[in-house]
Amino acid sequence: MQIAELSTRYPPGLGGVERHVREVSVRLAARGHRVDAFTSDLYREYPWQPLGADVPREQLVDGVSVHRLHAWSLPGELHYPFLRKLDARLAAAAPDVAHAHTYGTNHAAAAARYARNSGRPFVLSVHYHPIWSIEGGWLRHRIRGFYDRRLAAPIVGAARRVVVQTHEEERLLRVPGFPVPKVEIVPPGYTPLPDPPPGERPFARSIGVDGPFLLFVGRLASNKGLLGLLEAFRPLAGHDPSATLVIVGEDGGMRPALAAKVAALGLGRRVRFTGFVADERLLASAFREARLFVLPSEYEAFGLVILEALAQGTPAVASRVGGIPEFLEDGKAGRLVPPNDPAALAGTLAALWDDEPARLRFGAYGRDQVVPRYSWDRVVDELERIFHDVADGR
Numbered sequence: 225m226q227i228a229e230l231s232t233r234y235p236p237g238l239g240g241v242e243r244h245v246r247e248v249s250v251r252l253a254a255r256g257h258r259v260d261a262f263t264s265d266l267y268r269e270y271p272w273q274p275l276g277a278d279v280p281r282e283q284l285v286d287g288v289s290v291h292r293l294h295a296w297s298l299p300g301e302l303h304y305p306f307l308r309k310l311d312a313r314l315a316a317a318a319p320d321v322a323h324a325h326t327y328g329t330n331h332a333a334a335a336a337r338y339a340r341n342s343g344r345p346f347v348l349s350v351h352y353h354p355i356w357s358i359e360g361g362w363l364r365h366r367i368r369g370f371y372d373r374r375l376a377a378p379i380v381g382a383a384r385r386v387v388v389q390t391h392e393e394e395r396l397l398r399v400p401g402f403p404v405p406k407v408e409i410v411p412p413g414y415t416p417l418p419d420p421p422p423g424e425r426p427f428a429r430s431i432g433v434d435g436p437f438l439l440f441v442g443r444l445a446s447n448k449g450l451l452g453l454l455e456a457f458r459p460l461a462g463h464d465p466s467a468t469l470v471i472v473g474e475d476g477g478m479r480p481a482l483a484a485k486v487a488a489l490g491l492g493r494r495v496r497f498t499g500f501v502a503d504e505r506l507l508a509s510a511f512r513e514a515r516l517f518v519l520p521s522e523y524e525a526f527g528l529v530i531l532e533a534l535a536q537g538t539p540a541v542a543s544r545v546g547g548i549p550e551f552l553e554d555g556k557a558g559r560l561v562p563p564n565d566p567a568a569l570a571g572t573l574a575a576l577w578d579d580e581p582a583r584l585r586f587g588a589y590g591r592d593q594v595v596p597r598y599s600w601d602r603v604v605d606e607l608e609r610i611f612h613d614v615a616d617g618r
């Protein structure tokens with residue numbers, strides 16, 4: 225079967241959806257399918273940064289033909305990436321199935337047009353975020369509301385199948401009220417990190433941290449709950465003078481506000497910002513060495529980074545939002561807390577910080593019982609079934 229995978233970026237472009245698309249594409253190609261990945265020439269969108277000239281715009285990578293089309297966008301808060309000549313390139317490739325990732329994107333609209341013009345099926349993996357969880361000010365939210373009310377219905381309606389990762393994602397997708405085609409729930413897979421480097425606490429040594437630390441990994445973005453995390457960490461820092469909060473991830477616009485908050489709370493060197501950790505062995509060590517992993521987001525469609533922590537035997541404390549409660553059961557592999565509630569987060573962190581038996585129990589359950597449920601081969605099994613069904617008109 226010939227399959228087109230469409231996404232805003234593709235690795236080395238940054239993003240969880242982008243990693244998802246690569247994992248699916250490579251495995252589909254390994255099973256004998258012809259896979260074309262149509263994507264942009266962007267490394268990231270915020271701030272707008274194209275890939276370097278050293279990354280080929282047309283290349284065969286791990287059996288996948290990757291086409292990085294030039295991206296352009298409307299200015300300011302009207303930001304909306306377009307992929308130049310995508311419609312023509314998609315028509316020329318003539319895939320049996322067009323599989324677009326992410327609701328509300330230009331390439332999802334292009335896949336819908338391809339389906340209407342060719343009579344071939346389009347599958348949409350929505351990776352859905354509700355209006356209140358998206359970045360940007362009131363204008364961005366107004367624009368998204370207009371899209372939901374006026375533009376989404378014909379695009380989503382053109383899909384032969386809609387794929388979501390959780391029951392909560394399906395519920396949120398139905399809130400705007402437009403008709404939704406048949407929905408398939410396909411949770412994502414987990415990509416194991418390599419083994420950590422040898423030696424005693426290599427990650428902590430690399431950043432100059434001697435004592436125990438609380439770990440956050442993710443983009444420094446407004447929807448990650450990081451200002452509240454700093455407030456929640458302050459009483460823990462007072463309780464345990466050896467505790468450090470380590471924040472790993474690229475700046476998504478929040479670093480200045482976070483630095484100001486650290487200063488206002490008097491936390492100083494008790495909070496460390498490492499930036500993006502490119503060495504995956506060192507990142508695996510960070511997860512393994514951390515006393516606790518924390519993800520205090522306002523919304524997460526799934527929260528794959530929690531699986532990365534659990535795989536290293538480290539328990540997680542996360543917001544009870546989005547798809548997180550569907551795999552992180554409170555009191556089994558970690559604890560769930562209300563979003564935007566620093567006091568509740570502080571209390572939960574303090575209770576687990578000094579409770580080593582609970583941490584060991586949670587960590588073992590997450591590593592041995594939760595993580596093995598999420599494999600990319602299972603994801604691709606489901607997608608192959610869906611693609612064959614829609615191609616055969618079922």
